[in-house]
Amino acid sequence: MSPQELQDIRDAVAKLCATFPMEYWRELDRERRYPTDFVRALTEAGYLSCLIPEEYGGSGLGLSTAAAILQEVQRSGANGAACHAQMYIMGTLLRHGSPAQKAMYLPKIARGELRLQAFGVTEPTAGTDTTSIRTTAVKKGDKYIVNGQKVWTSRAEHSDLMLLLARTTPKDETTKKSEGMSVFIVDMKKALDRGLTIRPIRTMINHATTEVFFDNMEVPAENLVGEEGRGFRYILDGMNAERILIAAECIGDARWFIEKATGYANERRVFGRAIGQNQGVQFPIARAYMATEAASLMVEHAAALYESGQPCGKEANMAKQLAAEASFQAGDTCLQTHGGFGFAEEYDVERKWRETRLYQIAPISTNLVLSYIAEHVLGLPRSY
Ligand SMILES: Cc1cc2nc3c(=O)[nH]c(=O)nc-3n(C[C@H](O)[C@H](O)[C@H](O)COP(=O)(O)OP(=O)(O)OC[C@H]3O[C@@H](n4cnc5c(N)ncnc54)[C@H](O)[C@@H]3O)c2cc1C
Numbered sequence: 272m273s274p275q276e277l278q279d280i281r282d283a284v285a286k287l288c289a290t291f292p293m294e295y296w297r298e299l300d301r302e303r304r305y306p307t308d309f310v311r312a313l314t315e316a317g318y319l320s321c322l323i324p325e326e327y328g329g330s331g332l333g334l335s336t337a338a339a340i341l342q343e344v345q346r347s348g349a350n351g352a353a354c355h356a357q358m359y360i361m362g363t364l365l366r367h368g369s370p371a372q373k374a375m376y377l378p379k380i381a382r383g384e385l386r387l388q389a390f391g392v393t394e395p396t397a398g399t400d401t402t403s404i405r406t407t408a409v410k411k412g413d414k415y416i417v418n419g420q421k422v423w424t425s426r427a428e429h430s431d432l433m434l435l436l437a438r439t440t441p442k443d444e445t446t447k448k449s450e451g452m453s454v455f456i457v458d459m460k461k462a463l464d465r466g467l468t469i470r471p472i473r474t475m476i477n478h479a480t481t482e483v484f485f486d487n488m489e490v491p492a493e494n495l496v497g498e499e500g501r502g503f504r505y506i507l508d509g510m511n512a513e514r515i516l517i518a519a520e521c522i523g524d525a526r527w528f529i530e531k532a533t534g535y536a537n538e539r540r541v542f543g544r545a546i547g548q549n550q551g552v553q554f555p556i557a558r559a560y561m562a563t564e565a566a567s568l569m570v571e572h573a574a575a576l577y578e579s580g581q582p583c584g585k586e587a588n589m590a591k592q593l594a595a596e597a598s599f600q601a602g603d604t605c606l607q608t609h610g611g612f613g614f615a616e617e618y619d620v621e622r623k624w625r626e627t628r629l630y631q632i633a634p635i636s637t638n639l640v641l642s643y644i645a646e647h648v649l650g651l652p653r654s655y
Contacts, residue, residue: 272336280336281343287316288347293619296349300477300622305429310354313344314383319357322365327373328381333578334512338519338570345523348619350626352478355520356388356426359513360434363454367497367505372456376432388430389459391421391483392506398423399639401436402448402503406485408437408455410492410499415439415455417466417488423633425480427469433457433483435490436506439499454502456494465489476625511573511583513634514591518570521594524627525563528601531620532556532608539610552608559601566593585648592640595630602627 291309299306313319318340323329337358344351357380364372364387379385397403406419417437427433433456440451459467466488469481497505533556536547546552573586602624606613613620631637645651 272332277336277339281339283316284318284340284343285347287312287318288344288349291349293348297616297619297622301616303473303477303479305426305479306350306353307429309349310386310429311383313354317381319354319383320381322358322361323377323381324365327377329377333574334515335571335574335578338516338574341516342519342523342526345520346526347523348527348623350477351520351523352476352626352629353426353429354388355516356390356430357386359509359516360387360390362509362512363434363496363505364456366508367454368456369496371493372496376456385431386426386429387432387434388426389424389433391424391427391433391435391457393423394420395422395482399636401506402442402452404436404438404452406435406437407441408439408453408490410439413492415490415492415495417455417457417485417490420482420484422482423472423480424469424483425478427459427479427481427483428471429479431458431460433459434496436502439502445500449503451500452502452506453499454496454505455490456496457488457490458494462488462490476622476629478629510634511577511587514587515570515573515577515583517630517634518566518573518587518590518594521591521598521627521630522563522567522570524598524623525559525566525594525601527623528598528605528620528627529556529560529563531618532559532601532605535605535612536608546608555604556608559597559604562593562597562600566590566597569593585644588635588640588643591630591635592637595627595637598627599631 317330320329321332321337325331341351341355380387394404408415408417435455435457436452438451439453442448445451466486468484471481474480536552537545539546569590573583573590576583576586605620606624609618609620612618642654646653
């Protein structure tokens with residue numbers, strides 16, 4: 272795609288986002304409601320199916336385009352977390368799904384008839400330590416029987432399908448702890464009240480996150496993605512895409528904060544002059560700007576590697592960390608620049624500040640990125 276074509280997509284996304292004013296997001300945030308209309312608009316415009324190949328009704332674009340779309344959403348002051356998962360969960364289905372699974376789900380997802388927005392990995396006793404998950408799927412004839420619990424399964428109430436990671440072989444019966452886990456496509460609408468229970472968790476942001484319980488939930492054997500026992504590897508593959516897309520969102524957030532801080536610093540007058548005239552106000556904004564632009568280069572680099580099929584674990588992790596730090600730095604600077612008004616709901620700064628804080632913790636916490644770089648890139652001893 273040419274730079275001009277990518278810019279045209281960015282402009283079109285920004286135009287769509289502008290039809291959802293900040294009051295829309297404020298109201299939803301206040302009431303912790305899901306942005307159904309916004310997600311529908313993005314779906315109808317084809318943005319959420321940009322990664323689906325054309326033969327299945329999508330636009331067959333690459334990760335850089337998906338990243339640009341999510342970045343513009345965040346830059347506009349909106350929150351793409353309501354629907355970003357479809358873009359990164361999709362990779363597992365695209366790469367490891369059978370032709371029958373792709374034919375069954377992808378065209379419906381592309382048409383907006385099905386939402387693939389829920390990703391069930393984290394459990395109460397296994398967050399960062401994914402291989403310790405306890406949810407099991409036991410094969411009985413042409414079905415798997417699933418028992419266990421997930422937590423922080425975001426958007427579960429607003430999705431038709433969930434990509435679920437469960438143990439198909441107990442950890443102590445495998446030679447490597449990363450083996451014996453499998454990935455399933457769960458039709459949540461069918462499973463609801465037939466072994467699947469969803470309970471919302473109220474959090475400091477409007478994220479539609481939940482805990483889900485499986486009590487002898489039946490999943491047809493044909494919903495197993497790829498080979499049994501190789502699910503952890505499939506999920507890891509998808510995680511690079513997830514990190515790059517979240518990093519792109521953080522860059523969008525950071526740019527929103529910087530624009531907002533700059534605008535306010537130019538406009539707000541204290542002691543008879545614009546506060547932005549004080550270097551104590553200017554410099555933190557300049558620092559945040561530099562951190563953002565540097566992180567943005569890493570995000571673009573990681574996305575380009577991913578798109579060309581090259582290894583990008585190092586770059587995807589660094590991009591996510593640098594971008595999440597830049598967005599929070601920009602967010603905190605923006606809040607500080609606004610003084611007391613930063614706390615007022617109507618300025619949207621406090622909402623975006625809360626929202627962007629998440630990315631130091633999810634989808635992977637900062638310490639775990641640091642330990643990955645220390646151990647796998649720098650060759651330092653494993654610490655856990
Ligand atoms: C709003 C929200 C939405 C989410 N959405 C989803 C979702 O849709 N699907 C999903 O599967 N998950 C989701 N998550 C879960 C998220 O990915 C986890 O919270 C995250 O991976 C961290 O796991 P944990 O919370 O269990 O933290 P823990 O693993 O308990 O870690 C707690 C703290 O200890 C630190 N720590 C742990 N071990 C080490 C170590 N060895 N060295 C140094 N520090 C360490 C961590 O960095 C962290 O700061 C979401 C979380 C939130 C808050």
